[in-house]
Each structure stands twice: as structure tokens, then as C-alpha cells.
Amino acid sequence: MSKRTSRRTSLGQWGRDLGLGIRLAVGGSRISGTSIVRLIMGTVGIGLAVAILFGAASVGNMLSAHEQRNAANIPSWQPRPGVDPLLMSTASSTIGDERIxxxxxxxxxxxxxxxxxxxxxxxxGEMVVSPRLAEMxxxxxxxxxxxRFPQREIGQIDKYQMTDAGDLLAYVGVDATIGAESSAMPVYGFGRPEMSGNETAILLTLLSIVGGIVLLVPVLIFVATSTRIAGAERDRRLSAMRLVGADARQVRRITAGESLVSSVAGLALGTGLFLVLRPLLDNVRLFDTTILARDLQPSPLLALITVVGVPLLAIGTALFGMRRVVIEPLSVVRKSKPVKRRLAWRLxxxxxxxxxxxxxPVFDEGxxxxxxxxxxxxxxxxxGVPALLPWLVERGAARVSGGRPSxxxxxxxxxxxSGTPARVVAGVAVVLAGGIALQTGLAAAEADDKYRPARAAQETISGQVTGAVADQVVADARAVPGVTDVRAGRYxxxxxxxxxxxxSVYVMDCAxxxxxxxxxxxxxxxxFTVVPPPGSRNYGRDLRPGEQVRVVKYARDKEEQIxxxxxxxxxxxxxQPPGSRSGxxxxxxxxxxxxxxxxxxxxxTLEIAHDKRPGVISALQAATAKYEWRASFYDPSSYVSKDERMYTTLRNALLAGAVFTLSLAGLSLxxxxxxxxxxxxxxxxxxxxSGVPRGVLSRSLVWQLAVPMALGVVVAIATGIGLAWLFLRLVDEPVAVDWPGVGVLSGAAVILVLLSALAALPALRSATRLDALRTE
Known part of the structure; x- marks a missing residue:
């Protein structure tokens, strides 16, 4: 027989064996309810994994599109032939706790x-606004x-061309007098080739990596665990096939065919989930960034890897689970003396x-x-968590002797x-480790916001006003109900x-x-001369008494002496008095x-004190709206910084992710x-x-789950805090462990063990019936 004929025979045999496995999985005449449950759970698990992977594969395209829109919105001040400059003055202010x-x-x-x-x-008298601002x-x-904006709205900015579709943005038309202001820049076009502002991209990339692992590991463990359902029935069926002439290789190929059904069904389910959920994510704000559904396009290469890799992984998991199983014509034998696990590769x-x-730190940050x-x-x-846990459980169980019967x-x-319980518990441990690392990082970041208490207690509104109208703005601001004092200063x-x-010389009145x-x-x-506190750096210089200086201003990047x-x-x-925010x-x-x-x-610059009555900032902005670009205000006490919003979003995402993954881990348990x-x-x-009480058997079931879980919690806490420390040392921040958060996540793991044991008690009670001793 030639090699080509042998290869064709081998491929044909593979096809027949896989086809038989598929028929047994979905079309067997005696398919049991537990087999159907296994098929459904495997399909759901793989579907979730595929949907998550497609989402992760879309992050790169989403960030790339965001950066391209950001670059396209950067004004260009380089003169262009045949282009009349657009005079533009941009100012930032606040609306509630958001920036406009x-x-x-x-x-x-x-x-x-x-x-x-x-x-x-x-x-x-006209303006064009972003869709979100128009809605508000x-x-x-x-x-x-x-x-505040009495101008007539003549249109909305296309959200697909904005840097972020959720930004609060307005283009307001004014007269030609803006050309006399130093803040008005001549714009000859929009769009620059360079990308700018990649902090969000870096953070999203890192969080997608950590979050993806935290989400995927429990899902994959859930998929692997689902293959154990109806395992005894499958083993008897495979033994029957050996009895009618199938060899060991054919049996494994048939097993692969059974797994292929849930893999393909899960792949279809995951693709459908992604396509259904993608439109629902349009305009959802995540990490202070608005998601556009059309940006959620998986990378072709990553999508191909997902489509091919997920079924192969599921099949490989099924075959890997049979590596120590010998299928004989009359029975299934599991090798009783397992190979001792090695620690070296795990370390x-x-x-x-x-x-x-x-x-x-060797590389530049970002x-x-x-x-x-x-x-x-x-x-x-x-x-490393699921890699170390089986070894720890094996060594821990080997060293324990004696104790109560349970x-x-x-x-x-x-x-x-010990391997199977450890691998299942590893899903919970990865969730704990990732959650503890993120919680610790968030606690440290929030603790480092030194100005948050001062900002929360601050009773002043800040303003920026052009010099020509400063006195009028001060007078109008003092007339606003709730304003108690107005201080003006100039640099x-x-x-x-x-x-x-x-x-710089700061000019301010004595009050x-x-x-x-x-x-x-x-x-x-x-x-006067204000001296910096010890350890602070003065970026300017002190003037010598009697020194003659030129007072200059800058207009369109040109210096002018005044x-x-x-x-x-x-x-x-x-x-500086202690606790002062003035730098x-x-x-x-x-x-x-x-x-x-x-x-x-x-x-x-204005500092406007008020009595904290609601709506003072809105009333002030409305009273000074007539000054247009010449006056802008924001309230530091009400403004929630981008970092603070990101902390809140991360905490909510962490909670939702923990609930999702812990639920899957609980099902696996x-x-x-x-x-x-x-x-x-x-x-x-x-x-x-033989007289062993049912209570002892029930408690033994709890201990079987509790011992691996206890070791998993210890490993997760150590890994999570260690990962947070390694992260925080990159930005020179101290570790601030959120122990209440650690306690909540660890307590959730304990509750999972108890709930799983309670849910299994009816099956245990059924197993203690004497007819379970009957054999054929």
C-alpha cells in the first residue's frame, strides 16, 4: 500500500470516527438527560469564551479608531495656500460633574x-453641538x-467624526472681534499625522489583558468541567465500542467527535452573542471612553485564531482528560498511581x-x-495561580493524616x-487574584489623590477672564445670588x-x-516673594530688587512687549500655608x-467664593454668557476628574466581572x-x-471542596497583592491593600463552597440508598 493510499485511509478513518462521535453526541437513540446537560453546558461555556475573545480581539481596532479620530480633530496652524484661517478660541468648563x-x-x-x-x-448667534450636549x-x-448657550442650534456634530462620541463639545459662532484676542488662534485645517494622548490606550490595553485572563480562565475551566458530566455513561458506551472491535485510537477519535459538537455549537453561539450584544454597546461609556458599535470589529487574525483555536482547545481538553484512562472492552480503568507533579516548571x-x-522600568513608560x-x-x-494550585493541593493532602472521619x-x-478539584478551584482563585490586584491598585490610586479632600471642601469657583472685561465680569459675578466674594489675580x-x-509675577490685591x-x-x-516649602522645586526665579524687566504677552505664539x-x-x-493647593x-x-x-x-484668574447653594455655578455662567469666549468658569468641588470616573467605572466593572466569573466557578464546583x-x-x-452516618459523608463532601478552596484563597491573596505591588512600583506608589474588598471576595469563595455542597446533598442522599449497591 502506498503512502498516499495509507494517508487517504487514515484521513477517511478519522472522518468516520469523528462522524460517529458526532452522531453519538446528538443522535444517539439512548442519549440521556445528563448527556444533554453536558452538551448544553459545554456549548454555553464555549459560547461565552468565544464572545469574550471576540470582544478582546476588537479592543485594538477600537483604540486605533479612537486615536485616528483624535488625530483628525487636532487643529493645524500651518498656513495652507488658498485657505482662509478659522479664528478659534477654545475653553474648558464644567456642566455638573463633567467637563465641556x-x-x-x-x-x-x-x-x-x-x-x-x-x-x-x-x-x-449660532452654534453646532455634540449629540450628547444637544440632548442635555x-x-x-x-x-x-x-x-448659558442662548445661541440657535443649527446642527449637530457627527458622532462618528468626534474623538469621543460622548464628549460635551460646542462650536459657537462669534463676530470678528475675536481676532484681536491673544487666545484666538488661526486654524488652517484639522488633522495631524501623529497620534497623541495614548494614556487611555495603554490603560485599556493592560486592563483588557488582566481582565481577559480573569474572565477567560473560569470559562475555560467551566468548559473542561462540563466534559465530566455523564462521564460514567460515556465510559460505558466507549467500553461497548471496544467490545465490538474499536481500538484505543478510534475511541479517542470518537471522544474528539463528541467534543466537536459542543465546540462548533459554542462557536456559533458565541458569534451570535457577539453580533447581538455589539449594537447594544453603542454609546456605552467605559473607562471614560464612549464605545461605538462599528469600532467593535475583531482583528481578522485574532478572529481566525479564535475560530480555529477554541474548537481545537475543547477537543484537546477532552483528549487530555483521557490521557490516564484505559478503555477496555468490559470496563474503564483509571491509573491509580498518578505521576508526582513537578514544581520546577510552575515556578x-x-x-x-x-x-x-x-x-x-527599563523602557519608557507608555x-x-x-x-x-x-x-x-x-x-x-x-x-501561575492555576499552575501552582494542583501541586499545592497534592502536597497538602499528602501531608495530612488523622482527624475526624469526615x-x-x-x-x-x-x-x-487532587488535580480535578484544584483545577476547578483555580477558576475561583484567578478571579480572586485579579480582583485583589485591581482593588489594591484602585485603593492606592485613590489614596494618592491628595487634593480630593481639599477639592471636596472647597467653596470657590475658578474662572479665566480676558483682561479687557475683567472688571465687568467681577461686578456681574458679585451680583449673582449665593456669591459671597470675588478675587481677581493676574500672572x-x-x-x-x-x-x-x-x-512670572502674580498680581493680587491685599485681601x-x-x-x-x-x-x-x-x-x-x-x-513679596513666596518661597517654596522644603523639598519643592521653584520652576521660576527670584527677581533682584531694582531689576528692570520687560512685561510681555503672547499672541498666536508671538511675543509682544507691553x-x-x-x-x-x-x-x-x-x-505656603499647610494644605494649600496653590503651587x-x-x-x-x-x-x-x-x-x-x-x-x-x-x-x-478669578476665585469666586459662594455659600454652597445649589445652582450657583449655573447662575454664574448664565450671568456671564454675554461675554462669550472672554469668560469661562468651572467648579473644582463638583468636577469629578477623569481618574475618579475611571475608578468608579473600574470598581463597577470589577464587581460585575466578579459576579459573572464567580457564578461560572460556582457551577463548576x-x-x-x-x-x-x-x-x-x-x-x-x-x-x-457499614454504619457511616450520612452527616459524616456530607461533611466529607464539604471538606473535599473546602481544602482546595482554602489553598486557592491563600495563593490568590498572595498573587493579587504581589501583582499590585509590582504594578504600583512602576509608578512609585505605596501599596494600600483594600482589606474589606479582599474579605468580601474571599467570603464569596467560602459561600460558593457551602452552596455547592448544599446543592449536592440530594444527590448524596440518593447515593446512600441500598439499591446503589446493586451490580450487574
């Missing part, structure tokens, strides 16, 4: 560029927004993960190699087969002879200086000390408990007939 970006625009000619997503430039403005409670996995994370090192390190450390029964069972840019960088620096030794005309001035003799030095160190002057300098050409009772049915009946 308002661009005041005026075309200098008919060929002015259009911002991305805008069909027509708004004229004076049109809502029943949007009266404050309508007062290598953990060691490589630690080494990868320790090597990350670059591809840094992201790769951190991602690989976190992946290997989390994979403990002895459980330990003896673990000594015979003068000054340069000495031949100096390129220069320094403001007294409040900020806690001094009562001030009269108009005085000057006055010359002589720095007087400082009256004294001032220090300014250097020269400070009162208005009387800067006479002769046209302060109307220097923008002012329940399947394990039921199958252990089914496999040991005759032994349990014999023990009960």
Missing part, C-alpha cells in the same frame, strides 16, 4: 476649514444650559512573570515595549485525585535683559494675599506696585461535587451500609 469644551469660532473668509463632523460653520440642552431640566512561569514586570512587558508579566503571574474521607479522596510674564524663558498666604502685613503698593517695569524691594517673604512660588505684587502696566491686556458523588455512588452506599 467650547470653541468660539469666526471664519476670516469663505474658504475657512470645517471642523470634523460639522456641515456648516455657525455665524454670530433639550431636556426638561436643561434650562440652565439654554440660558518558571511565575518567575518569568515577575521578571517581566521588574524589567518594565511605549510599546513597556506595555508588552507589563502585559506579559501580569498574564504569566495570573496563569476529614479522613475527604483527604483520602484528594490523595487519589505677568516678565523677562530680564537677554533672557529667553523669563519668570487676596491675606487670604491665600495668611498674612495681615500688606498695603497696596507692596511686593511695558517695562522695575521690581521693587520686597516687603517680606511669604510661605505658585516666586514674586507676588499688589496692583499699586505695577502702576503703568496695562493690566487690561493681561488675562485674569457544583458539577464537580455531583460527579464525585456519581462516580463514588457504590462506595458511598457501602460506607452508609
Amino acid at each position: 469644551s467650547v470653541s468660539w469660532i469666526h471664519p476670516s473668509g469663505p474658504n475657512a476649514p470645517l471642523p470634523p463632523g460639522v456641515e456648516r460653520l455657525p455665524g454670530k 440642552r433639550a431636556a426638561a431640566d436643561g434650562e440652565a444650559l439654554r440660558q 518558571v512561569v511565575v518567575g518569568l512573570g515577575v521578571a517581566s514586570l521588574l524589567s518594565a 511605549e510599546e515595549m513597556w506595555t508588552f512587558a507589563v502585559g506579559v508579566g501580569a498574564t504569566l503571574l495570573l496563569i 476529614v479522613q474521607l475527604a483527604i483520602r479522596r484528594l490523595q487519589v485525585d 505677568l510674564s516678565v523677562k530680564g535683559a537677554g533672557e529667553k524663558s523669563g519668570t 487676596g494675599i491675606a487670604q491665600r498666604y495668611q498674612t495681615d502685613q500688606c498695603v497696596d503698593g507692596d511686593a 511695558a517695562t517695569w522695575t521690581w521693587p524691594q520686597p516687603k517680606s517673604t511669604l510661605a 505658585y512660588f516666586g514674586p507676588v505684587a499688589t496692583p499699586g506696585a505695577v502702576r503703568g502696566i496695562p493690566l487690561s491686556e493681561v488675562s485674569a 457544583l458539577v464537580l461535587a455531583l460527579e464525585q458523588v456519581r462516580e463514588r455512588r457504590r462506595a458511598i452506599a457501602a460506607l452508609f451500609a
